Amino acid sequence: MSLRLSTVILPVDRWHEGGRATWxxxxxxGFHAAYTYDHLSWRSFRDRPWFGALPTLTAAATATDxxxxxxxxxxxxxxxxxxxxxxxxxxxxxxxxxxxxGIGAGGDGFDATTLGQERWTPKERADRFAEFVPLLDRLLTxxxxxxxxxxxxxxxARNIPGCVQRPRLPFxxxxxxxxxxxxxxxxxxxxVTTGDPKxxxxxxxxxxxxxxxxxxxxxxxxxxxxxxxxDELDKILLTGFTPEKNTVLDSLERFVDFAGTHRDLxxxxxxxxxxxxxxxxxxxxxxxxxxxxEALGRLG
Numbered sequence: 542m543s544l545r546l547s548t549v550i551l552p553v554d555r556w557h558e559g560g561r562a563t564w565x566x567x568x569x570x571g572f573h574a575a576y577t578y579d580h581l582s583w584r585s586f587r588d589r590p591w592f593g594a595l596p597t598l599t600a601a602a603t604a605t606d607x608x609x610x611x612x613x614x615x616x617x618x619x620x621x622x623x624x625x626x627x628x629x630x631x632x633x634x635x636x637x638x639x640x641x642x643g644i645g646a647g648g649d650g651f652d653a654t655t656l657g658q659e660r661w662t663p664k665e666r667a668d669r670f671a672e673f674v675p676l677l678d679r680l681l682t683x684x685x686x687x688x689x690x691x692x693x694x695x696x697x698a699r700n701i702p703g704c705v706q707r708p709r710l711p712f713x714x715x716x717x718x719x720x721x722x723x724x725x726x727x728x729x730x731x732x733v734t735t736g737d738p739k740x741x742x743x744x745x746x747x748x749x750x751x752x753x754x755x756x757x758x759x760x761x762x763x764x765x766x767x768x769x770x771x772d773e774l775d776k777i778l779l780t781g782f783t784p785e786k787n788t789v790l791d792s793l794e795r796f797v798d799f800a801g802t803h804r805d806l807x808x809x810x811x812x813x814x815x816x817x818x819x820x821x822x823x824x825x826x827x828x829x830x831x832x833x834x835e836a837l838g839r840l841g
Contacts, residue, residue: 544800545573545810546837549613549779551817552577552592556600560592563815564601567608570833574609575601576643576812581619582651585821595628602636609639613779613812614715614733616647617666617673619656623698626680630704638705643733643777644677645715646670667720668692674714674724681709713777717756719763726763731775731810735782744784750802753778757807777810778803781822787814790824796832797839804840 548567554560567575579594598610610632615625633640646666647653653660661669672690679686681704686695704710711730716722717737725732737744737752744752757776764771780799781787789799790813800811813832816824 544804544808544837544840546800546833547574547576547609547777547810547812548572548815548833549576549578549812550815551583551586551822552594552597553586553590553817555590556592556597560597561600561604564608565604567815568605570830572608572833573810574611574641574812576611576613576641579612579615579620579643580650580652581655584650587651595632598640599632599635602632602639607639609641610636611641611713612643614643614645614713616645616652617669617692618647618652620673622673622677622680622693623695626677626698626700629681629710630700630702633704633706633710636705638710640706640710641713641731642710643713643715644674645733646721667718671720671724674712674728678709678712678728713775716760719759722760722763723766725760725774726767726769726771729774731777732760733777733779735779738782740784741782741786742784746784746802749783749785750806753783753803753808754806775809776807777812778808779812781814787822787824789813790816790829790832792828793831793835793839796836800836801840 550563564575577594577597582591594612601610629642649660669692672692676688676693680698680700684701686698688695712728713731713733714725714729715733716725717734734756736749740749740752761771780789789796803811814822816822816826816829
């Protein structure tokens with residue numbers, strides 16, 4: 542099974558002070574895609590520079606030619622399907638059809654309360670996600686949409702001319718639980734995971750691989766339940782959150798071993814964080830670039 546290698550570039554640099562150059566370098570290195578987090582702030586970066594995801598991706602679209610672009614991931618925490626659809630259609634147009642929307646239920650971090658709302662329970666997040674994704678799907682595929690939901694509604698929302706990619710830009714649905722897996726099976730062109738969070742601190746690489754194997758099996762069942770072939774979905778692993786953390790970027794050999802293990806599990810795309818010094822994503826830039834240009838060739 543072939544494997545693609547992508548990167549995620551956090552929106553921490555001013556565009557004219559390194560931001561543009563980073564996205565252009567990602568294309569030069571041959572990455573399949575470059576994603577960014579769609580947060581208003583994130584964990585240890587809360588009191589550091591942080592720019593908006595969709596404007597950053599729009600700028601990246603004008604600075605690159607071939608690189609696919611996307612979010613990992615957008616969530617309902619501060620988004621609404623109607624306004625998000627309009628922005629995505631615009632971004633897909635500017636990029637010439639190179640956008641993938643990574644989308645998930647969201648977490649309970651800073652974004653969860655920054656608009657002044659009460660923190661949603663896991664069930665409330667799942668309920669909202671289950672309504673958000675189907676409505677967004679309609680908004681991106683139909684010219685006029687009216688729908689009245691419990692959480693999200695649209696009243697004659699118009700999205701003409703629609704996406705460059707038809708019938709719409711692809712969804713990469715982040716999910717580990719049964720409800721999210723069903724959404725990925727029904728609406729996704731790809732599925733995203735970061736692994737099992739319970740194993741992050743004290744788990745082993747072997748336990749993580751087994752947990753990921755189980756997630757892929759559950760995705761397969763969700764697809765089978767609706768008569769869909771699970772092989773139709775790309776399977777994306779965002780690294781940095783398994784027990785190996787960011788050490789997979791310590792050397793080319795270590796990354797090749799990691800990538801081979803996860804390719805054999807069934808993953809079709811691995812995403813590595815662009816190095817940011819003095820952060821949890823610190824890594825040797827030279828080693829990172831060697832991985833970008835040589836790792837897939839070492840897999841055979």
